[in-house]
Amino acid sequence: MPNVYFDFFDIADDTRRQRIFEGDIFLSSALSSVTSLCDFAKSMIEEAFFPADPQEAQFHLAVEEFINIIGPLKSRFTNHGRTKELVRNVISEFGGDLDRTYFDVPRLRVVTHGGYLTAGVGYAYRPHRDIWYASPTSQVNWWTPVYRLEAERALSLYPNYWGRRVQNSSREFDYDEWCRIGRQQAASQIESDTRRHPLAEEEISTDGELRPVCDAGAMISFSSAQLHATAANTSGLTRFSLDFRTLHLDDLESGTGAHNVDSAATGTTLGDFISVSNFSALPTELIRSASLVNK
Numbered sequence: 211m212p213n214v215y216f217d218f219f220d221i222a223d224d225t226r227r228q229r230i231f232e233g234d235i236f237l238s239s240a241l242s243s244v245t246s247l248c249d250f251a252k253s254m255i256e257e258a259f260f261p262a263d264p265q266e267a268q269f270h271l272a273v274e275e276f277i278n279i280i281g282p283l284k285s286r287f288t289n290h291g292r293t294k295e296l297v298r299n300v301i302s303e304f305g306g307d308l309d310r311t312y313f314d315v316p317r318l319r320v321v322t323h324g325g326y327l328t329a330g331v332g333y334a335y336r337p338h339r340d341i342w343y344a345s346p347t348s349q350v351n352w353w354t355p356v357y358r359l360e361a362e363r364a365l366s367l368y369p370n371y372w373g374r375r376v377q378n379s380s381r382e383f384d385y386d387e388w389c390r391i392g393r394q395q396a397a398s399q400i401e402s403d404t405r406r407h408p409l410a411e412e413e414i415s416t417d418g419e420l421r422p423v424c425d426a427g428a429m430i431s432f433s434s435a436q437l438h439a440t441a442a443n444t445s446g447l448t449r450f451s452l453d454f455r456t457l458h459l460d461d462l463e464s465g466t467g468a469h470n471v472d473s474a475a476t477g478t479t480l481g482d483f484i485s486v487s488n489f490s491a492l493p494t495e496l497i498r499s500a501s502l503v504n505k
């Protein structure tokens with residue numbers, strides 16, 4: 211059964227990754243670098259919704275108007291040069307090796323209250339492992355709320371399913387096809403999401419579901435093989451969160467990572483990762499060899 215570590219800031223990054231690959235979850239109070247990243251996101255969010263309160267704007271806007279705000283907002287945040295620098299500071303403050311660690315640009319997630327928008331740019335993720343989306347098994351997920359969470363607008367983790375096979379549709383997921391078709395369609399999905407997300411094909415039990423409820427800037431770190439989902443938002447406010455992923459070259463080169471018990475996804479997200487130190491892509495040769503052994 212996975213363990214939850216709280217505020218283990220002095221742990222070596224190698225040890226933390228090893229435990230994460232064994233299913234453990236790390237919760238960390240807000241560090242200054244994460245607060246800076248969240249504050250940067252918050253300033254963009256508040257500017258985009260001005261003069262409305264972003265957490266309440268959904269109650270005053272037609273869903274199409276809401277999408278027209280968050281679609282460009284999400285892209286602007288993800289692609290902003292300052293965002294990458296702030297992520298670098300986060301990885302550094304958590305003790306990551308800047309020359310050996312790679313990350314993908316962070317995503318801003320928007321989860322509305324009460325099913326106002328659950329598709330496309332506001333997609334509410336059903337239980338999944340990131341490896342079902344062709345993420346490598348050596349990936350670590352970093353997730354933080356931009357505003358304080360409530361249990362009714364949280365991230366759900368299902369550690370009971372660690373190492374336990376779940377019947378799922380990842381065999382139909384191909385990352386190259388997803389990039390070609392799926393992402394472009396996100397902004398046009400309003401009422402239902404027709405993109406082929408990999409999904410569980412069996413009932414997921416909520417016994418043992420874990421919802422860390424924390425303040426803005428707190429960090430939840432877990433493996434790409436950890437089953438997780440967007441908790442249905444019934445809080446009365448829109449949820450805004452950030453997440454990004456990291457990889458360590460040592461793990462890629464040695465084929466170290468979580469055990470893949472049930473993903474049959476094809477393709478790889480490795481091409482999305484950039485160096486923390488200079489933002490260059492992973493060497494192509496490494497992507498090719500790692501995608502063979504690191505599945």
Ligand SMILES: [Fe+2]
Pocket residue numbers: 335338339340438
């Ligand atoms: Fe995920």
